[in-house]
Amino acid sequence: MNAFQPLDQVDAARVFVYSHTADDGLPPSSATIADHFGCTAADALELLKAVAARKALTLDPATGEIWMAPPFSARRTAFQVHGDRTSWWANCSWDMLGIPATLGVSARIEAHCGCCDEPMHIAVDAQRGPVSGDGLVHFLVPARQWYRDIGFT
């Protein structure tokens, strides 16, 4: 696609969601999106549905608000990523590394062992990747089934 082609409203909403999340730590609510775009909260929820239809977001089925803006999570998880000024929740142990990767920042990760729940600490350098801390990432679900139930995956 032509990089100079104007963004449609759905892409503009996705860009705003990611920009807000990077700065704020959490994905924006529909109210925040409505404020930003000068629309109603109901319109903002419809916009989120359109973004989700492009497979950029997973929405909370009960509220229609953002649940996952991969690699970011709107919910507390066992994987918290700390940058210099902002902290984020990651959806999983892959995404805990996806956050510094997509933001291009160094980070400290506070995670928990899936077996014993003991805290695990990992330092990530923006260029070199993990520089301290150990751990193994286990992918339980085969790749072709990842999107059948993304919450479980």
Next chain:
Amino acid sequence: MLLFRSEEHLNRWLLRRRSQRGAVLTLDATWELAKAWYVDRRLPHWRARHPAESEGVLRALGLESDFWAMQGAP
């Protein structure tokens, strides 16, 4: 995807859940995967990859077994 302190902790968890072992990556390998997967997510004209494209990303990282296949019947 969960994080485990060691193989011992992973095996204990699998036994407790009566789950089959899936695939295991080191943190360094997961970092490479994270970079490749999320490199363009915030770009203005990002589009979700077709499964064949996603499979190409995985294969480029050496993740070529059937576990990492994104197309076809299991």
